Amino acid sequence: xxxxxxxxxxxxxxxxxxxxxxxxxxxxxxxxxxxxxxxxxxxxxxxxxxxxxxxxxxxxxxxxxxxxxxxxxxxxxxxxxxxxxxxxxxxxxxxxxxxxxxxxxxxxxxxxxxxxxxxxxxxxxxxxxxxxxxxxxxxxxxxxxxxxxxxxxxxxxxxxxxxxxxxxxxxxxxxxxxxxxxxxxxxxxxxxxxxxxxxxxxxxxxxxxxxxxxxxxxxxxxxxxxxxxxxxx
Numbered sequence: 001x002x003x004x005x006x007x008x009x010x011x012x013x014x015x016x017x018x019x020x021x022x023x024x025x026x027x028x029x030x031x032x033x034x035x036x037x038x039x040x041x042x043x044x045x046x047x048x049x050x051x052x053x054x055x056x057x058x059x060x061x062x063x064x065x066x067x068x069x070x071x072x073x074x075x076x077x078x079x080x081x082x083x084x085x086x087x088x089x090x091x092x093x094x095x096x097x098x099x100x101x102x103x104x105x106x107x108x109x110x111x112x113x114x115x116x117x118x119x120x121x122x123x124x125x126x127x128x129x130x131x132x133x134x135x136x137x138x139x140x141x142x143x144x145x146x147x148x149x150x151x152x153x154x155x156x157x158x159x160x161x162x163x164x165x166x167x168x169x170x171x172x173x174x175x176x177x178x179x180x181x182x183x184x185x186x187x188x189x190x191x192x193x194x195x196x197x198x199x200x201x202x203x204x205x206x207x208x209x210x211x212x213x214x215x216x217x218x219x220x221x222x223x224x225x226x227x228x229x230x231x232x233x
Contacts, residue, residue: 004163010040024151025053032173078102111148113182154184160193165212
């Protein structure tokens with residue numbers, strides 16, 4: 001197999017992620033998270049990170065591991081309700097938090113990847129979200145200016161790839177991953193399977209290889225269930 005963009009070691013793949021970096025991380029809850037890259041980052045000990053992600057994992061898994069290590073300085077996210085550590089660090093002033101409506105966060109990442117510096121949205125007008133932001137009226141309706149987000153690095157998780165770095169996501173694990181992959185200077189993708197070059201149907205590719213700089217094959221994914229509900233009948 002032509003190795004293309006394939007990196008053999010997760011530590012090697014993330015070794016140039018520096019203190020203070022802005023990292024966009026794919027996933028939603030614990031679904032489709034780049035867990036191997038996150039663990040490598042925890043092992044490396046990189047600190048003062050700004051993490052852009054829909055949420056922050058849970059206390060003992062995903063991005064929650066970086067929180068527990070106090071490697072995250074700022075979170076830009078939509079939902080933070082699964083982490084006691086997150087709550088403790090925020091209330092103590094250790095963690096800076098920028099809450100963003102979920103659709104706005106997705107669009108800010110998409111805009112960054114598309115080279116769009118900002119856009120107007122009605123979401124958040126009249127709330128704390130709008131404080132300090134430019135307001136503009138279009139056809140009698142007020143909108144606020146939101147800025148696109150570009151990361152120094154993006155960490156994404158896909159189902160399979162070819163050696164060139166074309167990515168295919170599986171069902172709901174697609175979530176924020178395709179957006180994250182487009183919006184960083186360096187995108188690091190981990191996958192469960194790497195096929196031969198001709199093994200992917202062009203029509204099933206979700207992220208074209210042009211957006212991916214480093215590709216890794218991961219093994220032993222836990223695929224945890226974030227919440228389990230048991231109904232007795």
